């Protein structure tokens with residue numbers, strides 16, 4: 348990309364510049380660790396670092412141009428562009444670098460505290476079944492149609508990664524882009540200028556109050572997804588837990604769903620056991636759709652209905668949707684049965700509940716499918732909302748019969764302190780035990796289980812590592828560990 352093209356792309360953002368306009372620039376990065384000779388280094392003010400503090404390093408690493416938004420830290424004796432917002436500039440440069448034309452795509456975005464991955468995965472799955480090309484950008488994977496490219500570090504990747512995925516999608520003629528949008532991504536311009544045709548809000552409950560100032564700010568940021576809609580785009584919201592008046596969108600562009608009978612799409616007659624669910628979705632024109640699925644719990648009826656509304660609005664036939672929902676295998680680590688307990692007297696499930704609302708939903712659903720006890724294994728993550736730990740402790744006590752409190756991903760926080768915070772909410776008159784080692788905790792929980800009991804291992808879902816201080820990663824997958832432990836118990840029982 349020539350220098351003068353960069354000036355055209357950044358256009359309104361530019362305050363001043365001094366760099367060779369006839370020179371070709373072929374690599375852009377915001378990370379000094381990725382600089383190659385000749386790179387353009389874009390300084391981003393982040394959460395932990397200020398990229399402007401790395402200008403000297405970038406120059407030492409042979410960057411050829413620095414784009415900055417902080418006049419005080421800009422080095423004016425080196426080729427530079429001073430802009431009003433480097434995050435926006437970085438997005439525009441990446442879109443141009445990968446030759447992205449948003450008109451080539453149809454963007455579907457889902458935000459909310461819980462249910463994003465489930466809803467977006469359902470939409471992607473049915474689109475591919477309907478032979479509509481689709482890319483999935485979500486916590487559990489980046490997929491081009493059915494091909495899993497990789498599992499991303501973030502729920503919503505950085506704008507450079509998104510641009511690269513769009514480019515790959517274009518090469519494969521993929522038009523539909525199913526994107527899970529976290530509050531961090533919205534706050535950090537990771538979806539800058541992306542024109543969504545459908546934006547879905549599942550629910551907003553407590554989470555991430557370490558990052559967002561307060562609940563109001565968190566809510567405001569989640570709602571900002573609707574400001575990314577195209578002029579003719581629609582918003583889809585769960586009316587059971589959101590207020591249409593708070594959605595920054597004209598009322599006639601909002602479609603609602605929920606159990607409440609004032610929603611446009613009404614859910615009713617939900618029935619489920621430990622492996623399947625059936626319920627009805629009534630459309631605004633009165634058509635009733637009987638949905639059969641392997642996902643269970645009222646919250647999943649809501650997730651399926653969100654996906655149903657989006658797919659109907661994309662013109663997908665009802666029968667294809669119903670068939671897709673029946674075949675959908677579920678999202679790894681979301682109320683996932685550990686297979687080798689299918690034929691034993693108790694059941695073990697892995698679930699990603701790591702917020703108070705999710706934990707409550709999963710435990711109340713579990714209660715409905717068992718005559719036995721609920722044995723819960725859980726902890727809480729470090730470097731995250733501290734206030735939710737006690738609340739999760741209260742919910743654990745309220746809805747389970749036996750609790751094993753253990754490590755989640757402590758990251759740089761003191762694991763014992765995390766457990767202390769959880770214990771503040773635990774009802775000490777009910778059975779509970781603290782076993783910090785997660786493997787031992789799971790083993791204990793499984794050994795406590797007897798006929799009709801359900802063991803729920805919550806909080807880490809599909810994740811493959813436990814994260815400890817200073818970036819220490821220990822390979823650990825709840826499903827694999829639980830499977831292995833159950834297998835050993837089975838052998839002992841056979842003897």
Ligand SMILES: CC(=O)N[C@H]1[C@@H](OP(=O)(O)OP(=O)(O)OC[C@H]2O[C@@H](n3ccc(=O)[nH]c3=O)[C@H](O)[C@@H]2O)O[C@H](CO)[C@@H](O)[C@@H]1O[C@H](C)C(=O)N[C@@H](C)C(=O)N[C@H](CCC(=O)O)C(=O)O
Nearest residue numbers: 377378379391393394395396397398501502503505529531
């Ligand atoms: C707190 C946070 O969200 N940080 C995200 C953010 O990084 P940042 O811009 O704040 O980066 P920073 O580390 O402060 O550094 C600032 C700048 O200095 C640069 N730098 C830094 C160090 C250095 O040596 N050289 C250098 O150039 C960095 O490249 C960056 O440009 O932007 C990066 C690129 O998009 C993200 O990868 C990174 O996610 C971190 C790893 C993270 O853990 N984020 C979590 C909290 C997160 O975003 N989670 C949500 C999902 C939550 C959920 O749904 O439950 C998500 O969407 O994943």
Ligand SMILES: Nc1ncnc2c1ncn2[C@@H]1O[C@H](COP(=O)(O)OP(=O)(O)OP(=O)(O)O)[C@@H](O)[C@H]1O
Nearest residue numbers: 460461462463464465486646681699700705708709
């Ligand atoms: N609609 C919902 N309401 C409340 N809880 C839900 C809902 N859907 C899922 N959950 C709970 O949240 C957990 C995570 O589900 P899912 O991955 O779909 O949500 P998410 O919003 O993508 O979460 P994350 O961004 O952390 O990946 C599930 O394991 C379940 O416990």
